[in-house]
Amino acid sequence: MTLLAIKNLTKRFGGLTAVESLTIDVESGGVHGLIGPNGSGKSTVLNLISGIYRPTEGSIALSGAEITGLKPNQRARVGVGRTFQNIRLFPTLTVLQNVMMGRVTQQHGSLMGIVLNSPLVRREVKETTDRAREALRFMGIETFADEFHRNLPYGHQRLVEIARVLASGAKLMLLDEPAAGLNSSEKKNLGHLLTRMCDVFGSTVLLVEHDMRLLMSVSRTVSAVNFGKLIVTGSTANVQSDPDVIKAYLGAGSSK
CATH class of the missing domain: 3.40.50.300 (P-loop containing nucleotide triphosphate hydrolases)
Incomplete structure (x- = not known):
């Protein structure tokens, strides 16, 4: 197809x-x-x-x-998800947070829901975290989840980018x-x-x-x-x- x-x-x-x-x-x-x-x-x-x-x-x-x-x-x-020739990761976010960003466009929680920590927002945060960890695990780099990407070897940073696209679904x-x-x-x-x-x-x-x-x-x-x-x-x-x-x-x- x-x-x-x-x-x-x-x-x-x-x-x-x-x-x-x-x-x-x-x-x-x-x-x-x-x-x-x-x-x-x-x-x-x-x-x-x-x-x-x-x-x-x-x-x-x-x-x-x-x-x-x-x-x-x-x-x-x-x-549609993508990576770029030059690594484009957020320097102030951890590896896990960078991968979680891949699902931002799939979330439906409102600003008010975020402020009030609504059940929908809590559910989406858990789902996003689980998907991000699954992607990191698949790529073999879950142990670096709480590190900043700049502390990772260059090859691992490439895998973080692919994990972000994978986590996006x-x-x-x-x-x-x-x-x-x-x-x-x-x-x-x-x-x-x-x-x-x-x-x-x-x-x-x-x-x-x-x-x-x-x-x-x-x-x-x-x-x-x-x-x-x-x-x-x-x-x-x-x-x-x-x-x-x-x-x-x-x-x-x-x-x-």
Whole structure:
């Protein structure tokens, strides 16, 4: 079943066309990789899906419902979560509190309810805390729950960001270069966690990642773009052997 449907998506910045007539379907469950050389439009695509940018043309649908006109917080509410290339955690909050922030858009308690500590607010706080701890436990970093993220190793901070998206209950997780700055051991662990996350929670991940070995090892389907245009979508084997992908992204003459 198609979870995310991108149709004829175009984004222009003045005279520059960053994404042009892009059409991609992301199936529910598993990892869908998005690859392309630097400047090919990958991060722009994620910004369009998450609502940071508004498309010049085209449409975006999640679970069959149009989300093209929704603001970022509204998209988060209907199930779009993401991480960024640069770590974006709140410096004055603990690891647990940072992960709990992922569920802010899912809460319904009013300001007065918060002041009066209403039953709804108490229930939501407990549910949010439980979901955050579950996400941290799954990522293997629950022991750091009460630490400030700046005290954690860089690789663990990356996992905190992913835990925050997982705790949000997002239908679609947009992960932008989650392996950036990680060593080989941390990348292997990340790949294992992404695979298990899809198996255990039924997560759907749209993954942008420069580490081709990692991306190809976890992705069920891959879409390759260049100059904002789709080259091909298919299995990892088909995409890796596609001559246009080899020329544009892997390097002419490469067989890997």
